[in-house]
Amino acid sequence: MSIKADFTQGFVRNHWYAAAWAGEVGERPLARRILDEPVVLFRTPDGGAAALEDRCPHRLAPLSLGECADGGLRCGYHGMVFGASGTCIGIPGQDTIPPTAKVRAYPVTERYGLVWVWTGTGEPDAARMPVLPGYGEPGWAVMDNGYQRHGGNYRIEIENLMDPAHTTFLHKETIGNRNQKDVPVQVSTGEHGLSAFRWIENVPASPLDRLSFDFGEGKVDRRVAFNFELPATSFVDIAVIPAGMERSEGNLLNGGIRTFSYKFLTPETSRSTHFFWLHLRNYRQDDAGFEAGLRAGLEKTYGEDKDMIEAIQRGQEETGLRQRTAIAIDRAPIMALRMIDRMIAAESGAPAVPAEA
Template sequence: MSTFVKNAWYVAAWSREVGRTLLSRTLLGEQVLLYRREDGTPVALVDRCPHKLAPLSLGELKGDHVQCGYHGMTFDCTGTCVRVPGQQNIPPTARVTAFPLVERYGAVWIWMGDPACADIGTIVDVPHYGDPDWGLVDNQYLHFRSNYLNITDNLVDPAHTTYVHKNTIGNAAGEDVGVKVEQGDAHVLAYRWIRNAPPVPLVQKMANFSGMTDRWQYYYLHLPSTSYVDFGCIESGTEPTEDNKDRGFRSFSFNFLTPETETTTHYFWLHLRNYHAHDSAVSADVERLMTLTFEEDAVLLAYVQREQERTGVREYTRLGIDNAPARIRRMVERLIAQEAPLADKQGDARTTADACGA
């Protein structure tokens, strides 16, 4: 059974990746063709000619249309075949699926489920995006050799930072600090405050704290697989208001996970910060340090995936810190169940509202 939620927006590519060259990418187990029309509008089609199943990406663009490189069948932006060389009639089966797209935050988002459910209002909000007082590192990508749910487990787990990321965003001060969990209709939040502690290496490098700090980690996971981390610190004892946090050291890291296959994941990310916003050298350093942090996760989770496949077991023991990951997996399971064919004994199909989770 697939672990993919289809009725959701996923990042298919950064906007700068999609142009007048045919781009093929595996998304949710499906091969997808991406390109731009002559007016700049992005297009996404199933990358498979319905005749002999040759990848359309091996063909070429003819204006806004795609010509298959095998027998020349030509498809428009809706996936409708508009030409079959050598014959006048076009079979009704000569079409490919087209997917809704929207561009936001410098990325092309794709909806691979029921088009009637594609609500752009469900795309997560990115605070301070476009704010000139906040520095931005974007267009970042990593490839994880892990199922996306192992990564979402990791992204609502502040406790692992003490051990996995001790060279960047963690230190020993957080070892015995518990994690609190809150749940909404479409998100889970795991968070903790580490008070009166030395600043972590990243803060030591980028900020100018003279003494102990109070540090927060707020890990949000918006279903099915968009994560953002509100991370920062203030002088120890400072009242933790939003204004004081914005005046302290603060960043928002957004991680847009798009399943590639059941065992691999596209990991798109961007990072916003309130410190040294206009310093390109700091941006380069943040990019390097955050990439190091995510690569530490990628290496560890690849081993986790390997052992899960070898043993057929996800975990033998559950800990208190697994509260948030367990909630997310249950919520994802419910979404997948809503999308599965729901038929009663008479074989009646579900309604669109059921499929969209209404």
């Protein structure tokens, strides 16, 4: 069996995608390609974030080369000004504004420290905004502003994030643990997503676990759930409790350590992905030194994924293939890609093309 690599499969558009960290959108316009469309993010005089097509309707100059001025975004070529709704609100040297003087405006929401844009055509669906349990609640520390640009198609990212098995090998220098390698993964599905999870029982606490919590000399049980809320949110939920402790929700929250690790994948082009990450933890919440070490460790871990994803992208482009054989751990990734195909097909009204031959 061979599965072809196809970079023309398109994107799920009726969705809120993370476009930038709120702090990136300020006094100067920010250019960012999203779903292969040029977008410019900026702030209006009242401080609200706005997102427009990054092409002036006059001569198609990138509006991101202009500046925030005159109550909107002013083109850097001849000074036409556009408001958050995309309509032109001023043209130097003339009083009338032609009806064609407008650009596409993307609905915008700020939440979780991120600026999100709705890339669909219809009304934005508030229910499609990710919900982050623990965020902003007492007892949880937030580590945010995480970002990497990955030079690979978002489907390679989804396969990576639905695949707990790679951790042992790719991340052996960081989060990998040899004890994990033979524990099978269970998969469950929901309406918009799926979860691949496993308990790794009665293993020594990792060095990081010991830094995070006093497990004494005893062993631990570790539950790792790789959740994916399609099309763009990965949510890894890790609970570590003393071995043998009852697995009640209360114990999973308070009996040891709990981590919610989010990645928001925003396709940049068909060959690259914006990888935003945000991390919640219920341990050592106020320890800045610990957090700095944790951040560096996560950046390194995601960098290992980035290097592999980019190498795989090159391999797919050279061969035109996505894979030549299938193994048992492909189950969750294939299910996730099939769900993506169904979502894309539902938006276009076309029948879903299977994710594999």
